[in-house]
Amino acid sequence: MMIQKRLFLTLLVLVCCLTPSWSKKDYNAPxxxxxxxxxxxxxxxxxxxxxxxxDTLGSGKPVMKQPPPKEGELGGGAIxxxxxxxxxxxVWAQILDLDSYKSKVPKLNECKNYFVNKMKDGTFSIKTKMVVGIIPGYSYTSFYDHKYSPEKDSVTWRLDYDKTSDFDDVSGHWHLEDHPDKPDCTxxxxxxxxxxxxxxxxxxxxYLSKSALKTATGWVKKESEKNPTGKVPKIFESSAAFAKK
Structure with missing residues (x-):
């Protein structure tokens, strides 16, 4: 009886620790x-x-780099x-097709664009809701504002601060380059x-430290090599706008 009571109390503590206090928040609030x-x-x-x-890259494995801080900076995250x-x-066909991430990205429970628009400078604004389930019973809902810059082969992003996210803040960057030695490789x-x-x-x-970075480039590598003739989604070839609440 005492063992059962202790087990119950242990499970209760775990449930309390793994249940987000923000689960009933208004995500549409700023x-x-x-x-x-x-x-x-x-x-x-x-x-x-x-x-x-x-040599590590040539073997198919990822490389983690910690760039030195620039003058006046304390240092940035790993690359x-x-x-x-x-x-x-x-590769862009995979990265830009955010609506299909759920079936490809580990631990991602939901991923859906709610706004896509071409800007006057030729970049695209892509706003996306993502729900990440890192451990059972514990997930994070966040809203992202991506900027796709075709001429610079980059996507950068922050949170969409018009909505409330479970992460306090996020800043990210994808960049692609033609492989310097291997044709048709990236x-x-x-x-x-x-x-x-x-x-x-x-x-x-x-998970949110180095392992998440390797997971991200890992699924992109797998899916891109599986579909080497993939094309950039058509919405990024026009000035079409897409938005929904």
Whole structure:
């Protein structure tokens, strides 16, 4: 009887710890701030890969880089580099097709665009709702404002601060380059900095660090190589706008 009571209390504590306190919040209300993390600029990362790292990429494995801080900065997040045996358009076909992420990306329970529009400068604004279930019974709902810059081969993103997200802040960057030595292949660069609200279970913090970066480039590599003739979604070939509540 005493063992059963202790087991019940242990389960109760776990449930309390894993149930988000924000589960009933109004997600359509504005976020509590307009950004805390520094935004990434579209374009190439300032990185130099050494021979060992190039050999690792050549073997099909990703490379993690921690760039040195620039003058006046405290330092940024890690960058994951991955070589993909598929042309850039096939890779963009995967990255830009956010509505299909749920069937491809591990731990992603929901992913749906609610706004897509071509801007006057030729970039695209893509707003997306994502729900990530990192451990059973514990998920994060967040709203993202992506900027696709075709001429700079980049997608950068922040939170959509017109809505409330479970993550406190997010700043990310995809950048693609033609592989310097292998025709019809792509070198992928990915960074995503996440700021959490309050204390979180250790498995979540661990996942949102380096493992999440490798997971992101890993699924893009897998799906791009599976579909090397993939094309960029047609909405990004026109000035068409899409929006829904």
């Amino acid at each position: 976020h509590g701030h307009q950004g805390l993390l520094k935004s990434y600029e579209p374009g190439p990362f300032d990185l130099v890969l050494n021979k060992k790292e190039l 994951c580099v991955q070589d993909v045996d598929a042309p850039k358009e096939a 070198r992928v660069f990915y960074a995503c900095d996440v700021m959490l609200k309050g204390a979180v279970p250790k498995p979540i913090a661990n």
